[in-house]
Amino acid sequence: MSARLYTGILALSLAALAGCGGQGERNTAAPAGAPASEGAPAAGQDRQQLVQSHLVGCMKEKGFKYIAYARPLVKSEEERKMKSGDYETMKKHRSKYGYGAFAHEVYPDELSAESTSANPNDKIVASLSTTQRTAHRNAQEACSVEAAKSVLGMKVSNYDDVLESQATAIKSARDRSLDGDTALVQSAQKFGECMKGRGYEVASLKPTEIATRGENHFFGERAEALGHTLEAMKAGGPRKLAPEQARAALTREIKDALDDLECGKDFYAAYLPKNLDVTNQVRQANDLDTGFTW
Numbered sequence: 001m002s003a004r005l006y007t008g009i010l011a012l013s014l015a016a017l018a019g020c021g022g023q024g025e026r027n028t029a030a031p032a033g034a035p036a037s038e039g040a041p042a043a044g045q046d047r048q049q050l051v052q053s054h055l056v057g058c059m060k061e062k063g064f065k066y067i068a069y070a071r072p073l074v075k076s077e078e079e080r081k082m083k084s085g086d087y088e089t090m091k092k093h094r095s096k097y098g099y100g101a102f103a104h105e106v107y108p109d110e111l112s113a114e115s116t117s118a119n120p121n122d123k124i125v126a127s128l129s130t131t132q133r134t135a136h137r138n139a140q141e142a143c144s145v146e147a148a149k150s151v152l153g154m155k156v157s158n159y160d161d162v163l164e165s166q167a168t169a170i171k172s173a174r175d176r177s178l179d180g181d182t183a184l185v186q187s188a189q190k191f192g193e194c195m196k197g198r199g200y201e202v203a204s205l206k207p208t209e210i211a212t213r214g215e216n217h218f219f220g221e222r223a224e225a226l227g228h229t230l231e232a233m234k235a236g237g238p239r240k241l242a243p244e245q246a247r248a249a250l251t252r253e254i255k256d257a258l259d260d261l262e263c264g265k266d267f268y269a270a271y272l273p274k275n276l277d278v279t280n281q282v283r284q285a286n287d288l289d290t291g292f293t294w
Helices: 003-016 047-061 077-082 087-097 108-114 120-126 130-150 159-177 182-197 213-226 230-235 243-263 265-286
Strands: none
Touching: 047 130, 077 087, 087 243, 087 265, 120 130, 130 159, 159 265, 182 243, 182 265, 213 243, 243 265
């Protein structure tokens, strides 16, 4: 499988985990089920700094400028509140954007501004020609693999291995810590029954799956509508939605998102803080916060 495809898999895994956790004390002991790691830095060393230093030197050797950069785990106070399960903040956001799927077509400028990267390396890449960008990407992937092996002690052979190992680690942690939490399981059942009572189809009552039910549905619907699926690409490629189509879809999405929040109010208040903790712990223990750019 290509690195490009694993990039998508990892992004989805992180999104389902509510993305970014708060920065806590580093835990260098990998949890059960995590990828094997040998020769990793001793406890207390800043792995992120070590990886970034390696990337700067490695990219320089390959003829490219690279600026050490650590992406923030949470970009704003609003994002922190949403990922902590704050009901009022979630309701305000969902009332306008739903799950954030079709809102990209209705409010493109607003959401583009929210997702703008502060990574200085993006400007460097943007200034390159198409050929140079490809060479830069290949160089950065090669340097990331070197850092994974020499700095982090990961057993990897290529860039796909790095991303696959990280995606596996975070999925294992979700399954173990969230789907295995008795209180969350009971809360998820009540959440699911409420949604069924409102006429929604609930395929699974697992905490991690019911938490992403609506988001996965509408992002999947958007991908189909825009022709971003493999089948659609074969049939002619990406397409645009008419404004009225996008608004109608967003209206349905907002209703779903608000019903989801009302039924899952207690669930999210318990689930999202734990989800945030799990995400942070996995990143610390499995080097998901090392600054690899995918």
